[in-house]
Amino acid sequence: MSVVFVLVFAAIIMAGAFLVAFIWSVKNGQYEDTYTPSVRMLFDDPPVKIAEGGEQRAEGETSKEDIASEERNPKHETRNS
Amino acid sequence: MELQKFSYDNRMTRNFAIATIVWGVVGLLAGLLIALQIFIPAMNFGLEFTTFGRTRPVHTNAVIFAFVGNAIFTAVYYSLQRLLKTRMYSETLGKIHFWGWQAIIVAAAVTLLSGFTVGKEYAELEWPIDIAITLIWVVFGWNMFGTILQRRTSHIYVSIWFYIATWVTVAVLHIFNSLAVPVSFMKSYTLYAGVQDALVQWWYGHNAVAFFLTTPFLGMMYYFVPKISGRPVYSYKLSIVHFWSLIFLYIWAGPHHLLYSSLPDWLQALGTTFSVMLIAPSWGGMINGLLTLRGAWDKVRRDPILKMFVVGITAYGMATFEGPMLSFKTVNAISHFTDWTIGHVHIGALGWNGMLTFGMIYWLVPRLYNTKLYSVKLANIHFWLATLAIVFYAVPLYIGGITQALMWKQFTPDGFLKYPNFLETVTQLIPMYTIRAFGGALYVAGFLILVFNMVKTIQAGSFVAEEEAQAPALYSESEMKTQSETWHRFLERKPIRFLIFATIAILIGGIVEVIPTYLIKSNIPTITSVKPYTPLELQGRDIYVKEGCYNCHSQMVRPFRSETERYGEYSKAGESVYDHPFQFGSKRTGPDLAREGVKTGKLYKPNAWHYNHFIDPQKMNQASIMPKYPWLAKKEIDIQSTPAKIRTMKILGVPYPDNYEQQAIVDLKAQADSIAKDLGANGIQTDSNREIIALIAYIQRLGVDISNKPVKK
DSSP, rough: TTHHHHHHHHHHHHHHHHHHHHEEEHHHTTTSOSSSHHHHOOOOOOOOOEEEEESGTTTHHHHHHHHHHHOOOOGGGGGGG | OEEEEEEOOHHHHHHHHHHHHHHHHHHHHHHHHHHHTTTTGGGGOOOOGGGGHHHHHHHHHHHIIIIIIHHHHHHHHHHHHHHHOOOOOOOOHHHHHHHHHHHHHHHHHHHHTOOOOSSSOOOOOHHHHHHHHHHHHHHHHHHHHHHTTOSSSSSHHHHHHHHHHHHHHHHHHHHHOOOEEOOOOOOOEEOOOOOHHHHHHHHHHHIIIIIIHHHHHHHHHHHHHHHHHHHHEEEEEHHHHHHHHHHHHHGGGGGGTTTTSSOOOHHHHHHHHHHHHHHHHHHHHHHHHHTTTTTTTHHHHOOOHHHHHHHHHHHHHHHHHHHHHSSSSHHHHHTOOOSSHHHHIIIIIIIIHHHHHHHHHHHHHHHHSSOOSSSSHHHHHHHHHHHHHHHHHHHHHHHHHHHHHHHOOBBOOOOOOSSHHHHHHHHHTHHHHHHHHHHHHHHHHHHHHHHHHHHHHHHHOOOOOOEEEEESSSSOOHHSSSSHHHHHHHHHHHHHHHHHHHHHHHHHHHHHHHHHHHHHHHHSSSSSOOOOOOHHHHHHHHHHHHGGGGOOOOOOOOOHHHHHHHHSSSGGGGGGGSSSSSOOOOOOOSOOOTTTOEEETTOOOOOOHHHHHHHHHHHHOOOOOOOOOGGGSSSOOOOHHHHHHHHHHHTTTTOTTTTTTHHHHHHHHHHHHHHHHHHHTTTTOTTTHHHHHHHHHHHHTTTGGGGGGOOOO
């Protein structure tokens, strides 16, 4: 069953690549914030001019409206600074 | 930070989405065809190109690599840009990727129907196509990693991690499993033999399930479920934990496809162990997907798209619970080689892959065409048809699988097999097969509704090729300002790219050089009476592979009394050392053939019986569901290819005598003449150069060697 060594070799290469990727991702700080990425992905940022023309929005994407209203509203300006 | 304006390229997403729909029709119809062929032999149409042994690989390849493959690329080309706030790296690479992949699919369909096959399930494609797949996969990777490197968000969302894992693992699996030595253009012999080949094949096979049907779809789930429901993932932390545990655990689950085979026990135990452990990360994904919809169930009630995702994720949960259960030897002793496995696979395929793909298409296509879905009602009907279809498909196969396994194992009080005639256990399943085909037809009908709905949707809308977007640059302005720093940043990224491709190149080079010499040594037979195939048997074996006999017949007698009583001595690892490729099979639609040639065996049939049976199985057994193979008696053996085949086998370490290539044709003709003479003595007049003669020679050799006394030195 010497083919096992071939498979172990291949598996180690893959696992090694994944391990390097894992270490990189931890060191890079990918997982320091385990909440906001899940929220951030919900927003596709269209250019502001489109966002302001409210009637062009696709149905159900209320999220864009929130951004647009926040950007128009000076109260929330600190959010982006 | 500077706000940059750019646009997302929707063209490739659109192309892949349409390809998904087109190949979906083809793949599902092929599935329906083989579901009918399995209990109505006339559905094989008496043509070699439309017979089950060839249409079944077309179905599996079409649904896995064409339908699901294009769905994966659709999801990647759409979500990658938006998650990373950047455009795809290269339009040219995207085009090469798209058209290359479609060309591979067409080539696959044509060659498989023409009988060009390696004979390994889900890896049937011959070497030139395998090379093309590798190249196109590299193009895909190039485009994907290029996009990741030019991203505008520093965080890499979990979906992308799933896509990366898919790319890396599929590349390595495909290369290692497809290693073969070509005999000619479109014919090759696998590098590994027998049980070693079986291990590599199922190491590949199971990970193909893992990294082609699972990880990219988990990536899709993590993108589309939050997007569609408007809610963040239930636990982002859980998604990270289950991603890393999943990819580290999956690799060694493969041997569970070879339980009770001649694979060493410790490897079987390893397969079981890893399979059982897999339930944790798998269910982590399922729970995370379903709980994302907490508090949004009112949306699920109204929206057929979310319903599809819920059923899909639930099917994933069921399949990943069932998988570990089937990996226990006690369960596997019953389930293996039966339709239970087919039912299990289709819970995953129809439920998880199908439903998620449908949901994605319904959500995505209207967006790409800046319009609304033509009919939500039709999507709802599709949802119910597909859900019912899964039930009608899987339940009869579960019942049928268990029924058949118990019939195989049933003894009378006197200690004889209660159902010694294999055919009895098959005819029992006909009603189940009928219901299964009905389920399949429902599923196809649902998909055709999707096609109609999509055509109407596309007609109503206008395609948005470029979607405007804006995002802050990832690097600060000061970093971007001077030319030298931009150049520096470029260099910074380049080594990573370079490293990836250099590793792949080294890997391929190393494999090709090292493995053959290394493996040949270990192919030295451990059973001295086991000898290489004669030239005629070798040609016959190639016909066996070409006609896809392994799709219905196993060659692996497991060490159970019920099997040794029915078939003869159980299979040993040393018996298949010259089998390039192995032909253990994974399903017994017909009886096991591992001992078919043993003259004193229970299954032995004379040459004339085989001849008549190949021409018309129903003439020999009226209830038989085997297709007819009349062309075998008409087509001639490709005798001229024999020396090249023997030479290739010698390269692979099969111990034919020196210069045997020159002797091979003479030996082949002599053996063929003797079989033709025997057939003639039994009233069958045939030329000795027909394919059927070679196939009979091979069948009569199966399992024989071990009963011969070893030659004393």
